[in-house]
Amino acid sequence: MPEPAAGIAAPVRPVRRVPGWLPVAMMGLLMFGIGAYAASRSADFLSQFNLNTLLGSSGALPLALVAMGQACALMVGGFDISVGALMTFVVVVGSYLLAASYAWYQLLPASLALLGIGLVVGLVNAGLIRRLRLPSIIATLATLSVLQGLSLKLRPVPGGEINFDVTQWLNKSWGFVPVAFVAVVVLAILGDLWLYRTRSGLTVRAVGLDESSSRRLGAPSERVNWGAFVASSLLASLAGFFLAAQVGIGDARVGSSYALTSIAAAVLGGSSLAGGRGSFVGAVIGALFLSLIINILPLPNILPGFLREWSDALPLISIGALTLLALVVYQGPDLWARLRAGWANIFGSRTSRAAARS
Amino acid sequence: MTSTPPVIALSLQGVCKRFGAVQALQDVSFECRAGEIHAVVGENGSGKSTLLGIASGFLVPDEGSVEIGGVRLHTGHAAEAHQLGLTMAYQTYSHILDLSVAENLYLAAPVAERPTFRSMDGWAEGKLREYDVHVAPTARIGGLPLGLRQFLEVVKALLSSPKVLLLDEPTTALGPGEVEHLHSIVLDRAATGVGIVYVSHRLPEVLEVAGRVTVLRDGQSQGTHRAAEMSEETLVSLMIGRPMELAFPDRAGAATERDVLLRVSQFSAPRFGPLDLTLRKGEILGLAGAEGNGQHELLRSLAGVERAAGSVECNGAKVDLRSPFGALRSGIMLLSGDRTRESLFPVLGIRSNATIQVLRRFSKLGWLWRGRERTEVERLVERLKVRTPSIEQPVRFLSGGNQQKVCLTRPFLRDVHVLLADEPTQGVDVASRFDIYKALRAKADQGVAMIVKSSDPIELSGLCDRVIVISRGRIIDEIQAEDLNERRIIEGIVHSRRRAPVQAEQAARA
Numbered sequence: 080m081p082e083p084a085a086g087i088a089a090p091v092r093p094v095r096r097v098p099g100w101l102p103v104a105m106m107g108l109l110m111f112g113i114g115a116y117a118a119s120r121s122a123d124f125l126s127q128f129n130l131n132t133l134l135g136s137s138g139a140l141p142l143a144l145v146a147m148g149q150a151c152a153l154m155v156g157g158f159d160i161s162v163g164a165l166m167t168f169v170v171v172v173g174s175y176l177l178a179a180s181y182a183w184y185q186l187l188p189a190s191l192a193l194l195g196i197g198l199v200v201g202l203v204n205a206g207l208i209r210r211l212r213l214p215s216i217i218a219t220l221a222t223l224s225v226l227q228g229l230s231l232k233l234r235p236v237p238g239g240e241i242n243f244d245v246t247q248w249l250n251k252s253w254g255f256v257p258v259a260f261v262a263v264v265v266l267a268i269l270g271d272l273w274l275y276r277t278r279s280g281l282t283v284r285a286v287g288l289d290e291s292s293s294r295r296l297g298a299p300s301e302r303v304n305w306g307a308f309v310a311s312s313l314l315a316s317l318a319g320f321f322l323a324a325q326v327g328i329g330d331a332r333v334g335s336s337y338a339l340t341s342i343a344a345a346v347l348g349g350s351s352l353a354g355g356r357g358s359f360v361g362a363v364i365g366a367l368f369l370s371l372i373i374n375i376l377p378l379p380n381i382l383p384g385f386l387r388e389w390s391d392a393l394p395l396i397s398i399g400a401l402t403l404l405a406l407v408v409y410q411g412p413d414l415w416a417r418l419r420a421g422w423a424n425i426f427g428s429r430t431s432r433a434a435a436r437s
Numbered sequence: 438m439t440s441t442p443p444v445i446a447l448s449l450q451g452v453c454k455r456f457g458a459v460q461a462l463q464d465v466s467f468e469c470r471a472g473e474i475h476a477v478v479g480e481n482g483s484g485k486s487t488l489l490g491i492a493s494g495f496l497v498p499d500e501g502s503v504e505i506g507g508v509r510l511h512t513g514h515a516a517e518a519h520q521l522g523l524t525m526a527y528q529t530y531s532h533i534l535d536l537s538v539a540e541n542l543y544l545a546a547p548v549a550e551r552p553t554f555r556s557m558d559g560w561a562e563g564k565l566r567e568y569d570v571h572v573a574p575t576a577r578i579g580g581l582p583l584g585l586r587q588f589l590e591v592v593k594a595l596l597s598s599p600k601v602l603l604l605d606e607p608t609t610a611l612g613p614g615e616v617e618h619l620h621s622i623v624l625d626r627a628a629t630g631v632g633i634v635y636v637s638h639r640l641p642e643v644l645e646v647a648g649r650v651t652v653l654r655d656g657q658s659q660g661t662h663r664a665a666e667m668s669e670e671t672l673v674s675l676m677i678g679r680p681m682e683l684a685f686p687d688r689a690g691a692a693t694e695r696d697v698l699l700r701v702s703q704f705s706a707p708r709f710g711p712l713d714l715t716l717r718k719g720e721i722l723g724l725a726g727a728e729g730n731g732q733h734e735l736l737r738s739l740a741g742v743e744r745a746a747g748s749v750e751c752n753g754a755k756v757d758l759r760s761p762f763g764a765l766r767s768g769i770m771l772l773s774g775d776r777t778r779e780s781l782f783p784v785l786g787i788r789s790n791a792t793i794q795v796l797r798r799f800s801k802l803g804w805l806w807r808g809r810e811r812t813e814v815e816r817l818v819e820r821l822k823v824r825t826p827s828i829e830q831p832v833r834f835l836s837g838g839n840q841q842k843v844c845l846t847r848p849f850l851r852d853v854h855v856l857l858a859d860e861p862t863q864g865v866d867v868a869s870r871f872d873i874y875k876a877l878r879a880k881a882d883q884g885v886a887m888i889v890k891s892s893d894p895i896e897l898s899g900l901c902d903r904v905i906v907i908s909r910g911r912i913i914d915e916i917q918a919e920d921l922n923e924r925r926i927i928e929g930i931v932h933s934r935r936r937a938p939v940q941a942e943q944a945a946r947a
Contacts, residue, residue, distance in 0.1 A: 277554055278543075281536075285544055288535045295531035296544045296593075297519055355535060 102349035102409060106364045110371055117375040124378060127255045132374070135257040136250055136321040139363075139370035141166065143263050144321065145337050146344035146362040147270065148314030153345055154287045155307040156354025157208065157215030162315035163337035164226035165200050167330075169193050169319025171230040174239030174329025181242055190245075190320070197316025200226070201309035209304055223338070230331035239329035249324040259321065263363060270359035283307075288355030315341075336395075343402040344369055349409060372397055444471040445507065446632025447492060447523065447601045452501030454487050454656075461487040462498070463656045469601065469632040474623060476635045476643040476664065479653035480676055480927065481728050481892035485636050486528075488653070489603050492634070493525045494518035506600050522600030526591045526607055528729065534579030538565070538589065541578055545593035568592050568622060583610040583707075591619060595626065602626065602633045608642060609729055609909065620646045638727035640669045640931040652676055669932060676931075677894070677923050684871050685899035686878040688918065695719055698886040699769075699855050701739070704747035708734040709910030711747060716855065716886040721877065723901035724890040725926050731910035732890045733774070736857050739888070740764050740771035751854055765794070768854030772844050772861060774890075776837075780844045783833035787825060788814045790832050791846040798850070817846045822872045838862075838869025845876050848885070856880060858889045862896060874900055894926035906930055 117124040132138050145162050152159035176189035200222060207218035251258045274280040285293040286303040294300045319334070326333050346352070347368060348361025373394045375381050382390060389396075447469040454462040462484045469475040479485050490496035492503055494515040503510040505521040532541055539561035543551055552560040561574035570588060578586060587610045594602055604623070608616045623646060627633050637643050643650060644664055652659035652675040659675040699716035709731030716722055724732045738745035741757075741764035749756040757763030761771070773779035781790050791814050792799060799810040814828050821842045825835060832843055841861060848856050858877065862870045877900065881887055891897050897904050898921045906914035906929035914929035 278548075278551060281540060281544065281554070285533050285536060285540075289533045292531045292533050293544065295525075295527060296533075297516060298544065 102347065102361050102405070103358070103364050106347060106361075106368050110364075110368055113371060113375065117378065117381060120380045121375075121378040124375060129374070130255040131252055131257065133370055134255070134260045134367075135252070136259070136324040138374060139367045140257065140260055140263065141318040141321040141325065142337065142340055142344055142370055143260075143267075143363045143366035144318035145315050145341040146348070146366045147263075147267060147359050148311035148318070149341040150345040150348070150350050150357045150359060150362040151307045151310040151314070152215065153342075153350040153352065154283065154354060154357055155304050156287055156290075156352075157304075157308065158342065159204065159219050159308060159311040159315070160216060160338045161200065161204060161219040161223040161226060162311065162318075162341055163334040164223040164230070165197060165312060165315045165334075166319040166322050166337055167230045167332070167334035168200075168226045169196060169316050170241075170323045170326065170333055171234045171329045171331055172196065173241055173319070173323045174234065177242045177245050177323070179240045179242050183244070186242060186245060193319065194313065194316055197313045197319075198309065200316075201312030202305075204312060205305040205308040208308060209301060215308075227331075227335075234329045234331045237328050237330040237332075241323045241327050241329070245320075246324040246327060249321060264360075267359035267363045274358065284355050286355075339402075340366075340369055340398060343398050343405075346402050346409075347405045351409070352406070369398055369401075372401075443473075444630075445469070445504070446471040447506075447634065448504045449488070449492060450502050450504075452488070452491055452498045452503070454484075454491060454496065454498050460656050462491070464501075465653070465656070465658045466501075467492075467651055467658065468661070469634050471600070471632045472627055472630045473648040474627050474633045474635050474646055475661075476637065476647035476650045477653060478637065478640065478643055478650060478672060478676065478931075480894070483653040483676070484656040485653055486605065487656075489525065489605055489634070489636060492518070492601075493523060493603060519597075522597075523603065524594040524597055524599040524601075525603040526594040526605065528605040528609070530586055530590045531593070532578045532586055532590065535577065537575050537577055538572055538581075539574035541589070542574075542593060542596060545596050547597040550597070564592070564596065568595075569618065584612065584615055587611060588615065588619065591622070595622075600631060602631055604633065604635050604637075606637055606727070606729065607635070608637065608639060609727070616642060638931060640672055644669065644672075669928075673924060673927050673931060677927055686871075686875045688878075688902060698752060698884075700750040702748055704735070704738070704745055704749065706731075706734055706738050706743065706745035709738075709907070710735075710745070712910075712912050714905075714912075716888065718884045718886060719881045720903065721881050721887045721889060721901045723897035723904035723926075724888055724907060725894065725897055725904050725930055726907035727930055728892060730907050732907045733859065735907070735910075736771065736859050736888060736890050739855075740769060740857050742771060768852055770848055770853045770856050772841075772848075772856065772858040774859035774863060776840050776844060777833070781832050781840060784831050786827075786829040786831055787818065787823065787835075787843050787846075788828045790843050791817065791828075792850060794847060795851045813850070814846065817849055820849075821845055821876050822869075836866065836869070837864035838866045838873070841865055841873055842869065842876070845873065848880055849876075853880070853885055856885055856887045858887065860891055861889060862891070862893070870896075894923045894930075897926055898922050904929075 114124070123129055134140065145166065148162060149159055173193055176192060177186060181189070204219055204222055207213050207221070208215045249259060274283065282293070282298050283303050285296070286298050286300045290300050318337070322334055344365035345357060345362045347365035348358060348363070350357030350362065376390050376393050382393075386393070445468055449465065449467040452462050452465045453460075465484070465488065467488065477485050477488060487496065491498045494510060494517060505518060505523050508521055510518055510521065531545075533544070536544075539558045542561045542564055543557050558574045565572060565574060570585070570592065572581065572585060578589070581589075587607065591604065591607055594604075607619060611619060620642070623633055623635070635643065635647055644667065647664045649661055650664050650667055650672065651661045652672060654676055695718040697715050698718045699714070701712070701714040703711045703713065705711035724736065726732050734743055737743040738758065739749065741759065741761045745758065749758055751767045751769060754767065756767040756769060764771075777783050782793070788810060792810055796805065799806045799813075811828065818825065818828055823839050823842045825839060832840055835843065856877070861873055861877065865873065877887060877889070889897070889901060901921065902918050904916045904921060904926055905912050906916070906926070908930070916925055916929060
């Protein structure tokens with residue numbers, strides 16, 4: 080009991096929570112294990128070429144960028160389903176604007192225009208979600224459909240080569256490490272430092288965790304939400320460049336898998352579907368992890384014999400299963416707390432029993 | 438001695454606000470001087486919250502103006518009110534539960550006064566010490582007890598050194614010592630020239646701390662009075678009295694001799710208890726109290742909708758309260774206060790809504806017997822006077838009163854021992870109210886025991902056989918039929934603190 084007028088104090092129950100570094104550490108360990116296994120089974124895995132593919136635009140790079148974008152949308156408790164279709168659209172429009180014959184002074188404004196598409200799509204998404212109060216899943220599903228339709232109209236059949244200079248520039252590597260991959264990692268680290276070590280980052284997390292309370296505290300919740308969806312689309316359009324570098328041709332069917340995989344990567348990296356939690360580094364690691372799985376499954380000798388005929392299906396199946404597993408594991412403490420609260424309500428908690436005795 | 442006119446910190450002039458059919462505020466003018474604690478009291482629904490909402494810029498009044506520190510507020514701009522130096526401690530708090538105490542304080546502090554991000558914990562510790570709150574700045578707010586959270590809500594509002602501070606029911610979760618501590622802080626702040634608006638149900642606390650008191654009744658101001666010249670009795674007299682006279686069905690009387698039907702013992706959950714209750718056959722028990730003192734949760738826990746510890750016996754058998762289904766099996770039924778969300782299927786017709794829990798009665802081998810269902814529902818619609826073109830009318834097209842009557846068909850269609858009614862006439866027109874009271878009383882006369890939670894003391898005094906008053910989750914007063922009237926109930930609610938020691942004694946015995 081607090082003594083009268085001598086201030087106020089309370090016992091605080093320590094709260095168990097998944098620490099922010101845990102998903103990243105778990106992913107790292109798993110990747111190391113899987114990598115070691117793959118290296119022991121297949122000599123191809125550790126080849127310069129394969130590692131470059133794994134990290135570069137044919138592997139983790141576009142997924143890492145779009146997953147970072149998805150982490151922004153998840154941070155405010157929303158989903159951005161349209162990212163895959165936006166990437167496709169950027170590839171398709173890029174097959175016109177980044178034509179093989181163009182010189183750099185034509186390519187530069189063209190690239191800006193492609194990023195502009197991302198900006199516009201982001202603003203449309205945010206407007207639908209914030210102004211018209213549509214659920215983010217439905218709103219972005221609608222923009223997905225529109226973008227997909229436009230892509231099919233522009234390139235009913237694959238065609239139009241992407242400028243080779245652009246592709247090469249995007250694929251530039253130091254040894255087996257793509258330069259762009261290093262840039263993405265640096266971007267992710269800066270992003271996390273901002274999110275967890277600055278005032279504005281705290282404000283963003285606060286809005287994601289509890290919008291009405293943070294608005295009462297004077298946080299610019301509207302701006303944060305708009306910013307999240309615009310950032311998601313911008314990063315997706317940037318990812319579109321690397322997808323273009325991967326396929327090299329205007330193809331209206333290339334990006335469709337990224338809606339799910341971007342969510343999977345962000346969730347594996349620690350993003351919470353309820354908003355307010357997640358990290359950019361985590362999203363990149365999640366993307367790397369998924370790319371690793373997609374990369375090694377087709378290698379010879381990786382799968383035991385009876386699973387070989389499944390090698391085309393397994394990437395998709397394992398992505399889905401891993402996403403579910405991550406959601407359950409990271410929500411573990413919350414589930415546990417809920418179970419315990421239910422238990423305490425039925426049988427009395429330790430504190431209330433103690434109070435009843437005294 | 439000629440004194441200079443007092444500085445007005447906050448002033449509302451001729452404010453009117455209407456929500457649908459309800460006139461929440463009617464030409465209310467209100468002034469809070471710099472350096473005074475100005476209390477606002479009134480019953481539930483008298484317009485206190487609306488007044489605060491308009492002053493803080495969250496609500497736009499239909500008419501009237503707001504000035505903060507002499508500057509006219511563009512009403513409806515919460516951020517502007519904040520810039521003019523007005524902050525508010527919310528009754529429902531503004532904490533982000535997943536963040537730490539320090540992070541919450543940091544977010545609440547004005548940008549200019551925030552320390553660097555790294556020094557946040559040390560800064561927060563200093564602030565907490567300043568207010569004599571002993572809690573680790575790194576503790577997650579969601580893990581703290583309610584009383585501490587409520588206190589921190591006030592601390593947060595004070596961080597930006599406001600000129601006007603609005604406190605909305607700041608003591609609902611505080612113990613006596615904590616209330617005293619809060620009051621000393623508030624008095625200190627007033628002494629430095631802050632104008633403080635103190636909204637509370639607890640008249641002893643109000644009279645202790647406030648300089649002046651404004652009373653609201655049905656959205657109209659009953660004048661501003663000096664607290665020193667007021668007593669609890671005079672304040673209560675100003676709060677009660679409603680022009681609308683309501684009719685109530687006759688009581689059966691002498692419920693005290695009948696069998697006990699419901700026995701609740703050591704019932705507790707985070708928001709209430711532990712408390713004991715007995716309910717006799719055919720008795721209507723009223724549940725009174727200021728909003729947010731656990732009545733709502735108590736009712737829902739008794740219906741198995743929310744979890745609680747303790748034991749409940751109905752008709753001599755233990756009730757399984759782990760789910761609403763368990764409660765229903767024992768004959769305990771809840772009429773939810775949130776009809777359209779929790780009771781009714783708005784797009785379905787009256788017939789489907791009435792019989793959805795008892796379809797087995799009208800079916801054979803899995804096939805529904807529409808004709809029997811129809812005649813039964815039609816009989817009830819007529820009996821309860823549901824005004825509708827047909828029993829197939831989707832209930833979302835019905836008025837609030839008729840919707841409630843549709844809910845009331847359900848206890849008439851199945852065996853019910855105990856009926857729990859949460860605000861049975863909220864959003865119900867006056868004409869329908871009497872029909873609802875009559876239906877409830879008819880059910881009671883069949884031997885059903887009832888608990889009615891209502892924020893309307895007139896309703897409680899007219900309808901119930903007995904009323905208990907809940908404060909901070911405990912029963913603090915019990916009013917028998919012969920003493921039941923509006924005034925007595927309000928006295929029970931607002932005198933809550935004086936009776937607190939009795940409660941403490943009970944708790945000690947338990």
